[in-house]
Amino acid sequence: MRGIWFSELQTPDLAISVRLNQTLHHEKTPYQELAVVDTEAYGRMLLLDNIIQTTVKDEFFYHEMIAHVPLNTHPNPRTALVIGGGDGGVVREIVKHPSIEKVTLVEIDARVVANAREYLPEIACGLDDARVEIRFEDGIEHVRQRENTxxxxxxxxxDPIGPAVGLFSAEFYRNVYRALKADGVFVAQTESPIFNSRLIRRIQRDLKEIFPIARLYLTTVPTYPGGLWAFSLGSKKYDPLEVDWRQAPQVATRYYTPAIHQAAFSLPPFVQEFLEAP
Ligand code: AAT
Structure with a gap:
């Protein structure tokens, strides 16, 4: 293999490798080790603690699916909170919705936002929208202090390591429920169905105890472990499977469509089986 390669150890037994054109930036922030690299295969990539967070070529699968599914589940979303997401990709998708009046981005690490603005402008561009407020604080604390908001x-x-551990806990989900309005919708990225099945099962069970509607949906994210990714959704009133598509706004996307929204909730038998396992 010619050239310089970066490998992420996705599990102790599996790596993904990409050839680097260039390392554009590297620093230790107060929270993590951050790098932006340029790769031949996936374009520019954001790495945190040597884990691929997002890439210019495949970010839209993830950002569109994490944003438009809840936004279209709610018939008139006006206020949105994003926890994490300092690259700006989720915010960029949210501000495509004309009903949105205010987006609050709560990112713990200001350096992620600064580097995304500098090196990943096509992902960070939504952060400049006038409706967006950026707060550098812990999302766990932020949600604990909000009610009906x-x-x-x-x-x-x-991933559930370091400052993100608490974002995967039942206590956090209860605080999310309280921070949502009476008909609010919650979605979280919840890892790989292939490598994190027990985590996903536990999260689904927690959400089912807290929310009247709890569901799992899947998408493909080529650079994440296993290539297949899970999102967990909790909703107080609206069912993501009963969207009135005649009322949904027309937004420009590259992966998400109403048909893909519906299909994403069709779970393969291997997922059904681990969700139902004792
Ligand atoms: N858009 C895809 C990028 C990410 S990055 C996730 C962000 O969450 C990081 O910038 C990190 O600093 C931030 N973060 C972690 N913990 C907290 C917290 N407690 N409060 C606020 N922000 C936090 C997601 C990639 C998923 C990778 C899957 N392998």
Missing amino acids: YDIIIVDST
């Missing part, structure tokens, strides 16, 4: 809460967090 948001129509939509989206958790676009790192």
Whole structure:
């Protein structure tokens, strides 16, 4: 293999490798080790603690699916909270919705936002929208201090290690429920159905105890472990499977469509089986 390669150890037994054109930036922030690299295969990539967070070529699968599913589940979303997501990709998708009046981005690490603005402008561009407020604080604390505030809460967090651990807990989900308005919708990225099935099962069970509607949906994200990714949704009133598509806004997307929204909730038998396992 010619050239310089970056490998992410996705599990102790599996790596993904990409050839680097260039390392554009590297620093230790107060929270994590951050790098932006340029790769031949996936374009520019944001790495945190040597884990691929997002890439210019495949970010839209993830950002469109984490944002438009809850936004279209709610018939009139006006306020949205994003926890994590400092690259701006989720915010960019949210501000495509004309009903949105205010987006609050709560990112713990200001350096993620600064580097995304500098090196990943096509992902960070939505952060400049006038409706967006950026707060550099812990999303766990933010949600603990809010009540009846948001129509939509989206958790676009790192894997459940370090500062993100608490974002995967039942206590956090109860606080999310309280921070949502009476008909609010919650979505979180919840890892790989292939490598994190027990985590996904536990989260689904927690959400079913807290929300009247709890569902799992899937998408493909080529650079994440296993290539197949899970999102967990909790809703107080609206069912994501009963969207009135005649009322949904027309937004420009590259992956998401109403048909893909519906299809994403069709779970393969291997997923059904681990969700139902004792
Ligand atoms: N848009 C895809 C990028 C991410 S990055 C997730 C962000 O969550 C990071 O910038 C990290 O600093 C932030 N974060 C972690 N914990 C917290 C917290 N407690 N409060 C606020 N922000 C936090 C997601 C990639 C998923 C990778 C899957 N392998």
